[in-house]
Amino acid sequence: MSQRYAYYPGCSLEASAVEYDLSTRSVLKALGVELEEIPDWSCCGASAGHAVSKSIALALPARDLAKAESMGRNVLAPCPACYKNLRYVRESLSDEEARRKVERLLEGTGLSLSGSSEVRHLLEVLAGDVGAERIAEAVTVPLEGLKVVTYYGCYITRPGGMRSFDDPVEPVSMDLLCRAVGAAVLPFTRKTRCCGAPVMMSAPEEMHRLSYEILQEAKQRGAEAVVVACPLCHHALDAAQPEIEKHHGALSMPVLYITQLLGLALGLNPFEELGLDRNVVSTEGIVKRFSKVTCSR
Amino acid sequence: MKTLVQEVIEAGGGESIKACYQCGTCTGGCPTAGEMDYTPRQIIRMVNLGMRDRVLTSSSIWLCASCYQCQVRCPRGVRIADVMAALRSIAIRDGITAAKPRAPAFYQSFLENISAYGRQFEPVLILRTIAKSREGVAAKLGFLLGMLPMGVTLLKSRKMPLRAEKVQAIEEVRRLFSNAERLEAEG
Numbered sequence: 139m140s141q142r143y144a145y146y147p148g149c150s151l152e153a154s155a156v157e158y159d160l161s162t163r164s165v166l167k168a169l170g171v172e173l174e175e176i177p178d179w180s181c182c183g184a185s186a187g188h189a190v191s192k193s194i195a196l197a198l199p200a201r202d203l204a205k206a207e208s209m210g211r212n213v214l215a216p217c218p219a220c221y222k223n224l225r226y227v228r229e230s231l232s233d234e235e236a237r238r239k240v241e242r243l244l245e246g247t248g249l250s251l252s253g254s255s256e257v258r259h260l261l262e263v264l265a266g267d268v269g270a271e272r273i274a275e276a277v278t279v280p281l282e283g284l285k286v287v288t289y290y291g292c293y294i295t296r297p298g299g300m301r302s303f304d305d306p307v308e309p310v311s312m313d314l315l316c317r318a319v320g321a322a323v324l325p326f327t328r329k330t331r332c333c334g335a336p337v338m339m340s341a342p343e344e345m346h347r348l349s350y351e352i353l354q355e356a357k358q359r360g361a362e363a364v365v366v367a368c369p370l371c372h373h374a375l376d377a378a379q380p381e382i383e384k385h386h387g388a389l390s391m392p393v394l395y396i397t398q399l400l401g402l403a404l405g406l407n408p409f410e411e412l413g414l415d416r417n418v419v420s421t422e423g424i425v426k427r428f429s430k431v432t433c434s435r
Numbered sequence: 436m437k438t439l440v441q442e443v444i445e446a447g448g449g450e451s452i453k454a455c456y457q458c459g460t461c462t463g464g465c466p467t468a469g470e471m472d473y474t475p476r477q478i479i480r481m482v483n484l485g486m487r488d489r490v491l492t493s494s495s496i497w498l499c500a501s502c503y504q505c506q507v508r509c510p511r512g513v514r515i516a517d518v519m520a521a522l523r524s525i526a527i528r529d530g531i532t533a534a535k536p537r538a539p540a541f542y543q544s545f546l547e548n549i550s551a552y553g554r555q556f557e558p559v560l561i562l563r564t565i566a567k568s569r570e571g572v573a574a575k576l577g578f579l580l581g582m583l584p585m586g587v588t589l590l591k592s593r594k595m596p597l598r599a600e601k602v603q604a605i606e607e608v609r610r611l612f613s614n615a616e617r618l619e620a621e622g
Contacts, residue, residue: 149555154594180553180602185501186545189523192447193615194546201611243614247607296503299514306507332466332502339564340497340538342581344467377588416592 141267143214144206144255145173146224148369149181150217154377155369157413161397162216162260164411168404169268169276173214176205182223185336196230197243199223203257204249216260216397218293218368224257226298259294261367261396262303265311270318278405279428280320286399287326287361288312289352291371295330306330312396316365319403324359328352335370343385349374350386363392363424365399377418392421402428439487445622446521448482449514455479461505461515471495472534475505475515482518496522497535532569537578540568550612553602557595558586 151159166173179202187195203224206213215221230236231253240251258266264273288309295306304311309330313323334348353375356364366372376393383389394417401412408414408425415421425431437445444450455476462474472494473481481490490496499519506516523539526532532539544563548556561582565575589595602608 149600152554152600153557153596154589156594178603180608181549181555183549184545184555186542188447188501188520189539189542190527190546191524191615191619193618194612195447197611197615198549198608201607239618242618243611245614246610249607292500292502292504296507299503299506299517330504332500332504334466334500336500336502337467337498337538339541340494340535341467341470344470344498348466377585377592377594380588381584416594418588418592 141170141263142172142174142211143258143263144209144211145175146179146182146202146206146213146215146220147175148215148217148220149184150369150373154373155217155395157398157416158216158369158372158395160411160413161395161401164406165397165401165404166263168401168406169273171263171268174209174211176202176209176213179205182220184219184223187223193239193243195223196227196236196240199227200240200244200251201247201249203227203255204244204251206255207252208249210255212256212258214258214260214263216367216369218259218291218297219370221257221259222293222297222300225300227251228253228255228257229300259303259367261294261311261315264396264400265314266303270314273315273400274318277319277403279403281399281403281428282320284321284363284424284427285324285361286316286321286363286365286394287324287356287359288316288329288365289326289333289356289371289375290329291366291368292330292332294367312365312367315396315400319400321399324361326355326359326361328355333371333374335374338374345374346378346382346385349378350382350389353379353382353389353391354386356391357389361391363394363399363421365394365396367396379419390419392417392419392424394421394424405429407431439482439485439490442525443482443518443521446524448518448521451512451514452479452482452518454511455483455513456511458510460508460510461513464504464508466502466504467498467500471498475499475519478522479513479515479518482522490522491526491529491531492533494534495519496526497538536569537564540564543567546612550609552599553605553608554600556599558597559599
């Protein structure tokens with residue numbers, strides 16, 4: 139059965155998280171899931187919309203959601219912040235006053251919103267709509283012996299106070315996916331503890347401290363990689379890791395997107411299809427163990 | 436004259452703020468409380484008491500990471516993270532940015548970028564934030580220099596876009612901004 143979604147990559151996936159975009163597209167294609175990018179999508183407003191006004195926090199995602207509706211499909215968002223913002227607008231529609239407000243916010247754009255398209259996070263699609271069983275069947279290179287911890291961050295399990303598809307205290311969706319492809323998931327207490335990325339501007343040293351605690355626990359537990367599903371968490375844990383090491387000491391902890399991990403097990407090209415050469419902390423050891431392709435160029 | 440708690444409710448902080456019984460569960464789970472001048476529990480009490488200036492000039496509202504740990508745990512249903520966002524929006528509207536000038540400058544620049552391109556474009560975002568931030572030249576320069584290693588890291592990994600991805604129907608996006616401004620002005 140073919141599954142189809144209106145794909146909302148979001149701004150990070152065009153910039154610092156290009157490997158998340160690449161690996162998401164590749165893995166879903168390999169699993170027979172069809173993605174159609176929302177044409178001419180715009181930014182959801184991230185955390186800035188809510189910080190400036192309730193109206194702009196509703197208006198920006200409303201445009202994208204309205205475009206997805208006209209495609210007649212549910213939305214798939216890999217970025218948890220985009221996922222939260224799009225869902226916030228859709229769930230607001232159940233309130234009559236908010237619905238009228240959204241209508242007025244869309245005035246003059248020729249767009250309208252009814253709430254017919256659901257908003258799903260990538261993990262929800264992989265663990266729920268596709269399912270771990272179907273993914274396990276597609277494995278060609280089991281990631282046997284690979285020890286990982288799963289890090290969910292905030293908006294996957296706590297999407298702005300809204301109900302989550304996963305447990306807010308002990309989430310399991312990503313664990314099930316890692317196990318389905320043969321990896322060993324270690325116990326980890328900081329699965330949903332904030333990485334600090336949102337205070338990057340106001341208190342970068344706080345971001346480094348919070349991310350350090352996550353990476354340090356992963357290391358103490360003997361993990362060979364941290365697996366994530368958020369471009370901001372990835373930025374804080376991977377791209378900022380050299381900076382964290384300056385203050386807190388060596389870590390050398392690879393941070394993989396869940397789609398990069400799944401893609402390796404599906405036998406996809408680690409560089410051309412999964413972008414594993416774009417991670418800041420080297421993933422070379424893991425690539426060499428599980429792929430015959432070991433040179434990106 | 437509106438009370439602070441009324442302003443917070445209107446800005447999306449939720450009526451439930453009035454139900455707070457000061458148990459401190461929010462502070463206990465907060466990842467950044469240690470750095471705040473007032474803890475989340477204190478901020479909620481101060482809002483209910485109408486201590487407007489002290490709340491809006493506090494570092495707390497800019498150190499909140501919006502992680503929602505407090506909100507999902509609150510036994511009284513207080514939407515603490517939404518209260519913090521409401522306080523940020525009131526402070527930005529009133530031009531009160533003393534505690535952490537870079538954070539409000541960042542949020543405003545973020546939206547200006549969306550209005551310009553329709554999507555985010557980091558190099559310009561950082562420059563706009565530095566230009567807008569109400570801090571001394573030395574602090575601005577320090578910030579820029581501090582960002583450089585990350586810029587180099589991202590360039591090396593081929594993850595720093597050098598050209599903005601623009602939305603074609605940018606007039607649609609700008610219309611959203613003018614509609615939102617009009618609705619906010621109506622109150």
